[in-house]
Amino acid sequence: MDDDLRTVLLCTLRAPGRDPGRVLLTGWFSFPDGEATAGDVLAQQHMSAALAQAGIRHDTAWSPGFRPGALSLETARPRAYDTLLFVCGPVHGPQVAALHDRFRTCRRLAAGVSVVDPADPAATGFHAIVARDGTAAPVRHDLAARAPAGPLPPVAGVILSHGQGEYGGRRRHEDVNARITGWLAGKDCARVPTDTRLATDDWRLCATAEQFLALVSRFDVVVTTRLHGLVLALRTGTPVIAVDPVAGGAKVSAQARAMGWPALVDAAAPTQEVLDHWWDWALSEPGRMAAACHSMR
Structure with missing residues (x-):
């Protein structure tokens, strides 16, 4: 059996003569004003899967700002749990320290965390800490490194x-951009805002046209209201949904028609139904093949 954080923690939970009972899984993703990072959430998924596999009943407390309506630290009843488990991030500061008071009737454990100051009440309040760094124990893999994850979205x-x-x-x-961004917010995808503007004094922008082409070629799909967003995406063989932001159509529409590219949306028509249709087509085999053909012209 490997000696990763999950294994060590489960051994701690199942210490001789101690029943872990019901566990409340918490982290920085639980605090109302905390941040839910990808690493924190993957750590939660790792421990949730491990607890389930071990047959240990557990719930997760989420920040209301991140998952409205889910169980939160405010709605979780401390006496409903035997153990509080805090995963990932630093065990440091008043927010973590406050958990010890609210859940004082629970056995409190921390796993996959950084111990910044061993004397901090946030750290000393735990009955046991299985740290990823900051203690004399060997450094172990972060929980996110081996967390289960679903298929990667586009x-x-x-x-x-x-x-x-x-x-x-x-x-x-303004209206077209608001519709596009509102629609994209509901899509299961990794969104990467970018710009065709080049600059040599701003690290966030590409400095050469070749850098921009390299970036666009890595995307699975491009959603754009810019003429060169359309043209350069197709040059790299990347499927594109082009929305003309000018009433009655202007250069985006003209160029899409000149190139024979079908995924063109009028300024008056970027509805969810229309955008979903072209999204599905752009990510389909016919959409990818059509874009690939344009790159060879």
């Missing part, structure tokens, strides 16, 4: 125009 490059004042009263940019 990566969507998002290239939006916010200017183009030359179109005057025909501009629909």
Whole structure:
């Protein structure tokens, strides 16, 4: 059996003569004003799966801001649990220290955490800590490194125009962008905002056209309101959903038609149904093949 944090922790939970009872799984993802990071959530998934596999009943307390309606530290009844388990992040500061008071009737354990100050009440309040760093114990793999995860979703490059004042009263940019971003927020995808603007004094932007092409070529799909978002995505063989932000159509529509690219949406029509249709097509084999063909022209 490997000596990772999960194994050590389960041995601690099942110490001779002690029943772990029901466990409340917590972390920085539990605090109302805390942050739910990818690493923290993967650590939660790791321990939740390990507890389930070991037959240990458990619940997870989530931040209401991250998962509204789910069990939270506020709604969790301390006496309903025998053990509080805190995973990932630093055991440091007043928020963690407050857990010891609220859940004082529970056995309190921490796993996969960083011990910044061993004398901090946030750390000393735990009955046992299985740390990833900050103690004399050997450094172990972080819980997120071996956490179970589902299939990876597509990566969507998002290239939006916010200017183009030359179109005057025909501009629909604000409304179109709001519809696109609101729709994208509900899609299971990794969203990467980017810009066709180049700069040599801003590390967040590409400095050369080749850098931009390299970036776009890594996306699974591009959603854009910019002409060159459309043109350069297809140049790299990346499927693109082009939304023309100008009422009646302008250069985005003209270029999409010139290139024979079908995934074109009018400024008046970026509804969820229309965008979902082109999303599914762009990520399908026919959509990927159509984009690949454009890259060879």
